[in-house]
Amino acid sequence: MNFIPSTEAEKKLLLKEIGIGSVNGLFKDIPQSVLVKELEISKPLTEMQVKDKLTSMSMKNNVCFKSFLGAGSYNHFIPSVVNHIVSRSEFYTAYTPYQPEISQGILQAIFEYQSMICSLTGQDVTNASMYDGASAMAEACIMASSISRKKEIVILKSVHPDYLKVVKTYCDAYSLDVKEVDEVEFSSETAAVVVQSPDFFGRIHDCSKVKEKVGDVLLVWGVVEPTSLFILKEPSLADIVVGEGHSFGNAMNFGGPYLGIMATKDRYKRLLPGRIVGQTVDTDGKTGYILTLQAREQHIRREKACSNICSNEALCALAATVYLSYLGKSGENLGDVCLQKAHYLYSKLLSKGFSPVFDAPFYNEFVVKVDNAKVVLDKLKQKGFILGVLLEKYYPEMKDCVLVCATEMNSKEDIDAMVGSL
Amino acid sequence: MKLIFEKSVAGRKAIEFDTEVPLVNGILDEGMRRTKLGLPEVSEIDVIRHYTALSRRNFCVDNGFYPLGSCTMKYNPKINEDMSRLSGFNMLHPLNLDNQGALQLMHELSSDLCEITGLSAFTLQPAAGAHGELTGLMIIRKYFSGKNRTKIVTPDSSHGTNPASATMCGFTTVTIKSNSHGLVDLEELKANLDPSVAAVMLTIPNTLGLFEKDILEISKIVHDNGSLLYMDGANMNALLGIARPGDMGVDVMHINLHKTFATPHGCGGPGAGPVGVKEFLKDYLPNPGIDLDGGVYGFIDHPKSIGKVRAFYGNFGVMVKAYTYIKSIGGSGLREVTENAVLNANYMKEMLKKDFDLAHDTVCKHEFVLSDTGMPNGVTTNDIAKRLLDYGYHPPTIYFPLIVHGAIMIEPNETESKDTMDEFISVMKKIKQEAVSDPDLVKSAPNTTVVKKLDAVKAAREPVLKFVL
Structure with missing residues (x-):
């Protein structure tokens, strides 16, 4: 099945209006030498065949173990309401809410998400999501460098090893120095100190003690298991809180899609990457929601933007919002x-x-x-x-x-x- | 509509969890515990009613025509959703080693993408198109390590993510002017190439919907300069089974699975932005890669890898949907997708060009761009877009590319019928008539939506970014 509604007769009508005899006439601007004869891709399958194929592939993965695996991906219960809401095609088949008048649904949901994440992290402002916890942590390092105009990132070795690799990869490209340490330390060159809590080994760190130690140096606080925030003291003294939010109503999915959380202090909001939803009013004075502070973003600022991020993980953020509402x-x-x-x-x-x-x-x-x-x-x-x-x-x-x-x-x-x- | 927080009633709840194990008190010192959890207290029906009501305030592909240029808002087949939710996929922990089905799917998807693009190897790790650009540019940066190639050249019609990605890789961006046909100006390109240029980033077809007919010459000029050619694959829906970027001289490209391969956009994500490279760049791909050895799939590390751009392996759930799509439509279907996408775009272009100024009156690929230059009574592109909302349509992409005055970028996609396109065309013509006869009606739009025009200036000047508990 190719999901194309046009019949041969209809295609002829379209060609006639265009004034050409065959669809090949639409590709004459492509050099003959690069035209493809036939792709070596398998023949089309019926829906029944494709379902059988994928089902048998899925069964080659064994998910029947009683598992005590964590390490950055957590097996949590997903209440039925979550998938019922995110499976509504009004949400999953929509684009980014650039036309706010017909996107109030997701805009309000993201505003609620932002409110919940601020409350959980003890921060003032959050964006509408990043790709995942690791890339959010890397972006936080770049953001900290932009705020402090310094180039050294000090990161504890107890941060998730994948996150550490992502931070190093981003910082290498952005020409920031990454220093891996066993205990918190810093110098006059330090843009940020990065701590994860609970760390990769599960140990809980005290945010206020770390902040007291680093003083004016920016503190990036990583939360990879966000359900810990339900009972642990919020890291309100951190300057940027990043985290992995998949535990909030998103399945393990072999590692993705996940949900990058990123929150910060009000004074840094204009350097926060990603989309942000704000509340405003329409011409009748009625409350509504809209993407805002867009002067930070790539489609306005191009090479001067805070980040290149465009698509994010909005549907995962919606799942988190429904989940957090449901749990309360x-x-x-x-x-x-x-x-x-x-x-x-x-x-x-x-x-x-x-x-x-x-x-x-x-x-x-x-x-x-x-x-x-x-x-x-x-x-x-x-x-x-x-x-x-x-x-x-x-x-x-x-x-x-x-x-x-x-x-x-x-x-x-x-x-x-x-x-x-x- | 009230926020979920405003529906909160103290003591109401929807779920409980059973501790089961004998309780141990005092595990955490009191000072370590949070004192207040700022979440709403609601029941299950409150949650369902609230988010169902919100969903009804959202336009979507399943709701109607969505001709949003450069975004490829094609129909998202339902089977893809079901397959991604098979428990063998979505319950799989990323560190569970009994993962042969998942690795096979990723390996085969990569192979199919290689065949479709004419490139040698793919990474599926990037989570979105811009993430793919960043990954591709990191590869280029590492490849040229120590060679002092610090610049990226890109045309003025490029997506904003291109220069933004370049900045995140420490490159400076050189923007070159397009020629009068909307294409790369070869002389301008040559004039801006020197030994400091790492790569030229092109979107093919470009954001005007035009194929770079001089692509082979461009590729030669770029490579003669020792630079690489990067292709932004956002518009790949125009090339499936027709022409392959690798054959045109592209060295690195990203693909948007959520555009070309029918995975849904989810209100802005999750997407997936796999990056493909030629053989000589394979060793630079992010780790881990996936290998088939003796009938067993496994992870491998690339020797010169840039590192990692996210935790684990990528947006696997999105990969399942794209793989399902490719297997459903097959090689022949891929070509039909492009033929019909391009046919539909050219039809709409022909039908609309009498009433609206066309940026470039030539054969287009999957999309085309109109301008508001010919609109009467000061009616602008934004007014047209908002009036389309009153008629129940999602407007085209507007004011992009920046090089067209009041750009209206229309991408109908292959999944739309002649009837759907004809209805939209007649509404566009009607709006043109309204602009003549009743311009205030057009300028005051929208009038049928749940909110009217929103005050964007107030939102930015007095930011309210959360509900204060």
Whole structure:
């Protein structure tokens, strides 16, 4: 199926109006030497065939494990209402709301999203979304350099390794120096200090203590598991908060689409990349919503823009908005369930001879050590469990260390069964 | 309409979670806990009614004709949505190693994109077109590392993301004037090429909907200068199965899966902006790449990689939709897409050019650009766009490209029928008549929408960017 409505007779009518005999006449401006004869792409399939093909491909992925994987992608419950709303084609088949009069639906939803994200992060202003948490963190480094006019980014090694790579890639292109450190430090050249909390190992950092230490140096605060914000103190003292928002109502999707969160202080709003929705009035004085502060953006400022970002992750932001509305104050309940289950799992593993690696408080993710970790994980997998991520892959010195996560999706029964099979 | 926060009632809730495990108190010190969670308190029906009501205040492709130039607002087949929601795909954790189906899909999608574009290798990591540009330019930057090639040349008709992406890569942008036919001026191009130029960035067909007929000569001039040719593939819907960028001399390009390959725009995203390169640039692609070795798919690292442009592997859910689309329509369907997209655009151009000034009266590709220069009584492009809202249409792209006065950029797409186009054409003609007989009616539009013209100046001068609890 090619989804083209025109019949042969209709195409002839169109050609007649144009005044040419064949559709080939429309491509005469293309050099003959580059015209394609036939693409080597498979033949068209019927809807039934394509459905069979994709279904069997999807079944080559095993998603039936009882999994305790986290490390930047979290298995959370998605209430039915979320997909019912984002599956409305009024939302998913619309373009960017450049015509506000016929886009009030998404504009108001994004305004609500901005309000929720500001509240969760303790910041004044947020944009309408970035590509993902990692690229948001990288853009925050560039933004911090624009604010401070300095070129050094100090980043803790406990930041998610993928995020670290993305920050380095962006900073390399933008000619910023990235300094990876074990403990917070800075100099007169430092544009920003970047901290993730809970960090890649699950440890919670105290934003106010870090800000006290860095003083006037800009503090970029990364939140990769945003459900932690339901119970942990908001990082209101940070200058820019970035994060991964997929945990808010978006599926794991093998790593994307995800939702980049980016929020900052009011005084930096004109340097914030991405789209921002503002409230205003129409000619009758009626409240309405519109994309605003566009003088920051590429379609107005071209090479002088804050960023090149254009398309974002609006539908993921909508899913997050519906999710956060639905959870409301029950968000605290969810956060506590994750906290309690992770600690229950942690104590069970310790009772089975796993040893603790860090001493810091954690939310729903932690590191434990066990002899022959790879063998232990392989055996668990044969029994239908994925315990976590072997950290040696990222940090050679962390042999036999495993990063483990629990969410509300891991039932007590599954935790007990997994621990029981050790 | 009230905000969801204004519908909040203390004590109302929609969901609860069961702790199940024995409660342990005092895990977190009190000072670590938040004291207030600023989210609304509503019930399930409140949420459904609220967001359903909002959805009804949104225009979309499923609602009607959306001739938004350069955005390729084609119909988004429903099967694509269902396939992306198969649990084997959307429940797959990115670090789950039992991922052969996902890797196979990504590998085959990359191969198909190589065949469609005539390039050697693709990365699927970039999340959007502009992200693809950035990735492509990072590759070019790294390729020329230490060679002091610091400039990007792009025509004045280019998308704003092109120079913005160049800036993020530390390049300076040189903008060259288009010639009187709306195409690259070869002399102007030559005059601006020197050993400091890393790449020339072209959109093909360009934003006027015109094919660069001198592309082979342009490519030669660029390469003779030691520079690379980057193609912004936003308008790839005009070339499927007709001509391949790689064969034209393009070294690096990005594709917008959410335009050409029928994945929906989702009110502005998620999209996907895969980047393709010629063989000599393959080693610079972001990590990880995907390899097929002995019947098993796996991740590989490219030796000279720029690094990573996002966590994990890209907008996989979008890839599933694009792959489903390519498999549905097949190689022959791809060509039919372009033939019909170009046929439709030329038909509309012919039907509208008597009433509206055409920027360039020549055969166009998938889109064409009108101007408001001939409009009577001071009626502007913005007035026409707003009047179209009253008639139930999404307006074309307006005031872009910048080189056409009051540009009206129309892209009908292959998925629209003659009937749909004829209705739109008759409305455009009617608006032209109204501009003559009742200009105030046109200038005061829209009058049928849920809000009228919004005060953009107030929004920017006195920014209200969130609900204050």
